[in-house]
Amino acid sequence: MLSWMIISGLVNGEKESYCKYGKIKEVRMIQRYLGIDIGASSIKYGIGDSKQGLQYFASIRLQSKDRATFSRIFEDIFAEAADWDLAGIGIGSPGTISQPEAIIRGVNPNIPFLSGMSPKELVPAELDLPIFVDNDANLMTLAEAEYYKAESCMGVTVGSGIGSGMVLDGQIYHGSHGYAAELGHCNMVPGGESCSCGQHGCLEAYSSVDGIYRRLRAQGSLYANRLLPELIERRSDVNELDKIISEGEEVLIRALANLVIVMDPELIVLGGGGMELGLYNINRIREAVGHLLPQAHRETFRCELAGYGNRSGVMGGIILCERNLI
Amino acid sequence: MLSWMIISGLVNGEKESYCKYGKIKEVRMIQRYLGIDIGASSIKYGIGDSKQGLQYFASIRLQSKDRATFSRIFEDIFAEAADWDLAGIGIGSPGTISQPEAIIRGVNPNIPFLSGMSPKELVPAELDLPIFVDNDANLMTLAEAEYYKAESCMGVTVGSGIGSGMVLDGQIYHGSHGYAAELGHCNMVPGGESCSCGQHGCLEAYSSVDGIYRRLRAQGSLYANRLLPELIERRSDVNELDKIISEGEEVLIRALANLVIVMDPELIVLGGGGMELGLYNINRIREAVGHLLPQAHRETFRCELAGYGNRSGVMGGIILCERNLI
Numbered sequence: 001m002l003s004w005m006i007i008s009g010l011v012n013g014e015k016e017s018y019c020k021y022g023k024i025k026e027v028r029m030i031q032r033y034l035g036i037d038i039g040a041s042s043i044k045y046g047i048g049d050s051k052q053g054l055q056y057f058a059s060i061r062l063q064s065k066d067r068a069t070f071s072r073i074f075e076d077i078f079a080e081a082a083d084w085d086l087a088g089i090g091i092g093s094p095g096t097i098s099q100p101e102a103i104i105r106g107v108n109p110n111i112p113f114l115s116g117m118s119p120k121e122l123v124p125a126e127l128d129l130p131i132f133v134d135n136d137a138n139l140m141t142l143a144e145a146e147y148y149k150a151e152s153c154m155g156v157t158v159g160s161g162i163g164s165g166m167v168l169d170g171q172i173y174h175g176s177h178g179y180a181a182e183l184g185h186c187n188m189v190p191g192g193e194s195c196s197c198g199q200h201g202c203l204e205a206y207s208s209v210d211g212i213y214r215r216l217r218a219q220g221s222l223y224a225n226r227l228l229p230e231l232i233e234r235r236s237d238v239n240e241l242d243k244i245i246s247e248g249e250e251v252l253i254r255a256l257a258n259l260v261i262v263m264d265p266e267l268i269v270l271g272g273g274g275m276e277l278g279l280y281n282i283n284r285i286r287e288a289v290g291h292l293l294p295q296a297h298r299e300t301f302r303c304e305l306a307g308y309g310n311r312s313g314v315m316g317g318i319i320l321c322e323r324n325l326i
Numbered sequence: 327m328l329s330w331m332i333i334s335g336l337v338n339g340e341k342e343s344y345c346k347y348g349k350i351k352e353v354r355m356i357q358r359y360l361g362i363d364i365g366a367s368s369i370k371y372g373i374g375d376s377k378q379g380l381q382y383f384a385s386i387r388l389q390s391k392d393r394a395t396f397s398r399i400f401e402d403i404f405a406e407a408a409d410w411d412l413a414g415i416g417i418g419s420p421g422t423i424s425q426p427e428a429i430i431r432g433v434n435p436n437i438p439f440l441s442g443m444s445p446k447e448l449v450p451a452e453l454d455l456p457i458f459v460d461n462d463a464n465l466m467t468l469a470e471a472e473y474y475k476a477e478s479c480m481g482v483t484v485g486s487g488i489g490s491g492m493v494l495d496g497q498i499y500h501g502s503h504g505y506a507a508e509l510g511h512c513n514m515v516p517g518g519e520s521c522s523c524g525q526h527g528c529l530e531a532y533s534s535v536d537g538i539y540r541r542l543r544a545q546g547s548l549y550a551n552r553l554l555p556e557l558i559e560r561r562s563d564v565n566e567l568d569k570i571i572s573e574g575e576e577v578l579i580r581a582l583a584n585l586v587i588v589m590d591p592e593l594i595v596l597g598g599g600g601m602e603l604g605l606y607n608i609n610r611i612r613e614a615v616g617h618l619l620p621q622a623h624r625e626t627f628r629c630e631l632a633g634y635g636n637r638s639g640v641m642g643g644i645i646l647c648e649r650n651l652i
């Protein structure tokens with residue numbers, strides 16, 4: 001308990017703490033892990049382990065998405081983390097990541113410069129720490145599977161894009177080539193809205209926050225420049241908003257139902273900024289997904305909001321790292 | 327090699343064989359397994375093991391689908407199999423099967439009497455053999471994964487219904503409650519054609535053989551009473567036929583693409599009577615699925631026809647049994 005209290009002091013940015021014998025400069029008693037969650041709009045990071053949870057958490061809003069900005073942010077994070085005795089780093093990134101090389105493959109529309117490189121390259125070379133990388137939604141799902149004590153869990157994040165991950169038998173499922181769980185690019189509307197991936201009719205083109213803005217812009221809507229909370233608030237009064245958000249929800253519901261029908265998971269967890277702000281309603285989703293399921297699946301279907309909230313990705317990075325090192 | 331030759335004699339229905347020392351009445355040297363594949367239009371069965379393959383195969387066309395008929399057929403199969411030294415029985419059945427109880431759950435539209443019972447009940451009680459049951463498409467996929475030496479394989483059968491199975495890391499994936507891989511009941515067309523499962527717009531309602539006939543009947547088509555080979559042959563001349571079969575293929579293509587996007591399998595195998603008769607074209611499917619995939623998935627996507635053909639289900643029953651007993 002003492003070490004926890006001292007470390008709490010460090011968490012608050014104080015490099016010195018006190019115990020009954022006097023001042024303590026640094027505490028390096030327990031090995032901890034750094035989790036970094038690269039998102040389309042922010043980079044979140046935190047320090048902790050699976051037993052004690054997060055002992056530090058911070059978020060940096062992205063002003064630009066070029067490599068130089070990312071490198072600077074990463075340098076700052078590591079400078080800040082230098083006071084901790086880190087045992088390893090777990091990084092979550094959007095995109096399709098080949099395993100075990102951790103190269104981001106294919107188009108990465110939200111952070112284009114990441115395509116073809118590994119997020120490991122963002123870590124200063126002089127830092128001699130083991131680094132593990134996985135898809136951000138995979139890490140969110142790993143954390144949520146631990147949170148809900150589920151052996152089999154599907155995680156879906158509604159944010160700038162639609163992310164998804166699968167945990168089967170307690171392990172992240174990567175598929176045969178590392179490209180599994182790209183739910184956001186399932187074809188939901190034949191010949192539908194164009195998606196940032198180059199295809200048409202993807203789930204992401206309808207149900208992600210960016211997808212909703214893109215559709216509003218295409219209609220020349222005044223709301224295309226407003227913030228998401230305003231869109232959600234004005235939805236009940238403004239037909240064009242309600243129509244586009246309802247369609248986003250309906251397409252998401254069908255995708256979730258199909259995921260349950262194919263995977264029969266113990267649990268589906270919904271997270272991401274969109275869910276946190278209330279873009280879609282979890283109760284409505286639960287009910288509507290249930291209506292689309294065959295009887296046997298309906299009886300066992302369970303859907304929850306992310307227990308770790310917007311810290312799921314960071315926590316997942318920490319758990320990934322810990323699992324690989326212990 | 328001798329034992330194989332003698333057994334070949336038995337396979338051909340001869341109960342007596344000859345080797346250089348004279349007549350041999352019965353051969354019980356190698357333990358074998360009986361695989362039974364319950365289909366909507368026939369019951370197929372065979373004897374063999376994974377090393378030597380099928381050494382006997384037969385198919386009984388179903389005239390009626392009541393329990394009494396099934397019991398009689400099963401009795402005949404076991405009477406016929408009495409000459410073999412069977413070590414166990416592996417049964418494949420359509421429907422959602424709870425594991426490990428092997429009870430068929432939910433609606434089973436193609437063979438209604440099976441709902442709520444276990445196919446084990448069809449095996450005469452006096453037969454003291456271990457029995458293993460799994461979904462017919464799961465067993466087809468298990469056999470095909472072995473045929474193509476794939477660790478991860480998705481199998482889809484186009485027949486009276488659409489069956490599907492998943493093999494992950496060499497094992498059948500059942501999901502958390504035994505209800506995984508019900509691809510045929512994925513919602514592909516919102517508010518679309520009604521399906522025998524009670525839902526609307528399922529893959530099965532568009533792409534299965536029964537689905538195609540149901541749509542032809544609904545249009546009052548003369549072709550609703552013709553056999554499938556005639557439908558396939560006349561397709562290029564008859565617009566209504568071409569439209570319905572093309573839509574079935576298009577919906578199947580989208581479902582397969584989404585399966586690849588979510589599961590990233592080593593291989594997809596297509597089987598079932600519809601594929602064997604050429605209802606859909608494997609090359610066209612390969613090409614069209616590829617067009618719907620994100621770049622990374624497109625590069626690794628592989629799709630083949632069932633290597634064991636219409637014997638996949640029986641072979642899968644045999645492999646299931648062997649794996650459980652060895």
